[in-house]
Amino acid sequence: MKITYLLTWPYEMGGTERTVITQAEAMALRHDVEIVGVMSSRAVPFFPIPPSVPHRILVRTDEEGAPTVADGVDLPAERHAELHGAPSRLVPATWEPAFSQLTDLAVDQWFATLDCDVLVTTTPPLLALASQLAPDRVVVVHQEHRTSERRGSSLAPLTSHGPRVDAVAFLTATSAEHFRESWGSAAPVVLQVLNPLPPELRPTSDHERPLIVAAGRLTGEKRFDHLIDAFAPVAEEHPEWTLRIFGDGPNETQLRRQLTRLQLTDRVELLGRSSAMGAEWASASIAALSSRSEGLGLVIQEAMAAGTPVVSYACPNGPAELITHGVNGVLVENGNVGELSAALLALVADPERRRLLGEAARLRARAFDAHVIAEQWEGHFTALLQDVRPGETRLARVIRRTHDRSPHVTRPRDTAEPVAPDTPLAADASDTTDPRGTDGAPLRPGAAHDVVLVSGRETVVNTGLLPEDARRENLRTTVEALAVAGAPAFHLPAAGPPRIVVVPAAHRAEVAGALHRAASGGGLFLAPVAPNGRHGRPVPADDAEELWRAEPQRIRVYRRWGNPERTLFYGADLGCDVAFWQEEGDLLVGAPGGIVTEVPVSWLASRITALVDEVAVPELPRLSGLTLVDQVTFPVDAVYTWVDGSDPAWLAERHRRRRDAGHQLHLEADSEARFRSRDELRFSLRSLQYHAPWIRHVFLVTAGQTPAWLAEEHPGVTLVDHRDVFTRAEDLPTFNSHAIESQLHHIDGLSEHFIYVNDDVFFGRSVRPTQFFTPGGLPAVFRSPTLVGFPEGVAAPHVRAALNNRRLLQQDFGQTLTNGLLHVAHPLRRSVLHELEKRYPTEFAATSGHPFRHDEDISVTSSLFQHYALLTGQAVAASLRVAYVGLGGRDVGRRLTRLLAERNFDVFSVGDFHESELPLQEIDDMVRSFLQAYWPFPGRHER
Structure with missing residues (x-):
């Protein structure tokens, strides 16, 4: 589309002029844009206009105001001067005295030949002219750049002509x-729509220099006399601090007298206008604003973009819409000099608070980026153009549109404020919307997501994405950025995470620019990756100049996500790598990381599109669709055993079976701790979804019970009753985990390879199938350093079971079992379990028939299977990083807190004790809080 911006004095120094030039430059990247000015006495513009934006002046004057050129007005020079001295017939002097009959002629001629799609006016008098003179087919959009309702006499044309x-x-x-x-x-x-800031590289404040900066016209409206009075106590208590005021105007003499009276001439500097305010804001530790009223002033925006916290009067309009008090700046009562002084003193004395407010301010300033604002304008212009009907007058169009819609105000997409360091990442507590779409899939991140500051780093508020979702979004973000960059990228298959996308190194600059633009969504980071695959210190993607100067061979791209309670963060471990390969002759060559380190350059010309993690990515045909030898290709299921220990019917059966046992049971066999529930199963299943999404299906073996939180339609989960797996009805009901575990291979529909998980076992971080099975299908065995020993006399049932396992293996293989197994998720093979039952039918039947743990039990899934499979070449020894937290000690809280903070174990278990040093309710509260904090988002199988 063709867009024309109309200004009165485009070459002058002013906020409107600078804003429009910035906006026009951003829009010129994708559209035909020009700037037209009504008049100017300057030969060149104060703010440089880029070559991509043509510009012209209709009436030029000399420094004394005499006209020199009038575009389109073919009259003698003396006639020009006469007309320029005559009052305008189009624009009353009360609206704008600079207009004349000469500007009337020039403007009328220009409007008659106007050829554009959208005309943007920038002052009320220009709005009035356009409403009367612009061709009907041209969409006229007026932009206000001041506090409009306080315009005074210039309010009249806005009020009367705005509806036209x-x-x-x-x-x-x-x-x-x-x-x-x-x-x-x-x-x-x-x-x-907000004013834009140029998308330039900006210096940022280090918040250390003892300097306060303010800027603006030296007029009564800006009330710099208030600011000087407020600074006086700061100067007295902190003699190292200075106040600088940039700007000129009629009140300069009055302000200098005030400084002399207060003896502040050496502490407050009046420095005139500056064309490099970005550097001035960055040199300051505090920005101050004392205006009587303000629009969305560039002063605040520029200071925030430099990371400088702003202390401002809460005057009408702008400051309160840009500054969130106590989060990214400070607002005080309008006109209250005492409060302004106290706020300055507080920040001067607290460098850490200055830093936190400044970092939050810089994040807020993302919403001011010229490209972000340009996208909003593009959307508005496009929508208005689509509503233009051939032959319809503008007035008819405006009236029709008014009656076709309900009254509304269209607002920009909001970029959420950073939160204070001690505040949760809380969205509105009243928001009860489901974070997932109607199909149950997580909603994609976008501009509507809140971006906040946590520990000095931008973080996108996550209300439902699981790790696999975040990994997919990182891949999507990377691939889309590379597409924007126009780089001939391709996905490089690798044995494990992260995903790798290769780009010719010649396109590094374009990739840097595209990732910088992709950072507008917030929370996007880049980290260099070493040859060993370890990533270095991450930096924000929009502040990565130093990283790119180092010409990294590989970078990791990821968005930082955090849940509202700040207990779960996704970071670089879920990122996507971009590898930069060099052209060497006919080859593209790179460092190790994927399945090849070089490909012919000619292959890039035949790239195809393939789906990887549900994301469309470019691939090379020769490298696409490969199944690697170190990949697990067979399905893997999970099996859980669980009972509702509070179920009255189940409890009655348990008491009856205990009476029928006829002998004293070992404490371990019938302890309340064995059946106590803190919703561990619910969170163990969540941990499976978070960290092992490759599990095909979950089978939940129960005593005919259903967890209250399980959805009526629970995709991916099948309930299995004990009656469906026990071959003898007389063995039920059972309260013996050894018995239940001896029958799991009878589950109908269970895959050959599966993982058995107790409900007190949790997956603590992302795990891969190859950690549990070899690609050839052999299960891993995780042996414990704990010795079984050779106890005599009374021993706990689990120890007796291990001794029984030892006896069987010793008599058949002549080898002695010495160690137990870690309490983890156990990978098993159904066929080997059938083989074991066929080999030891008596022992299986005896164990199945014991309603409670018994001295003659065998422990099939947690010892016998593993050692038998090792001895018969059907398993391999392996290791996992595991932890065990027993709930009997007084250090439970400390250990759970450390687990939550570090999240560095593959698998861990939280085991109940028969006795505890802490009150049961206290333990319950700690465990429930820990589980909810570790896995805050419901699984897809939950209500």
């Missing part, structure tokens, strides 16, 4: 609502 154009945009929601209500049913489309 297609749309009017305001900087603040307050202004938008004010005019929407004022215009009522006559209102045009009302928009709210």
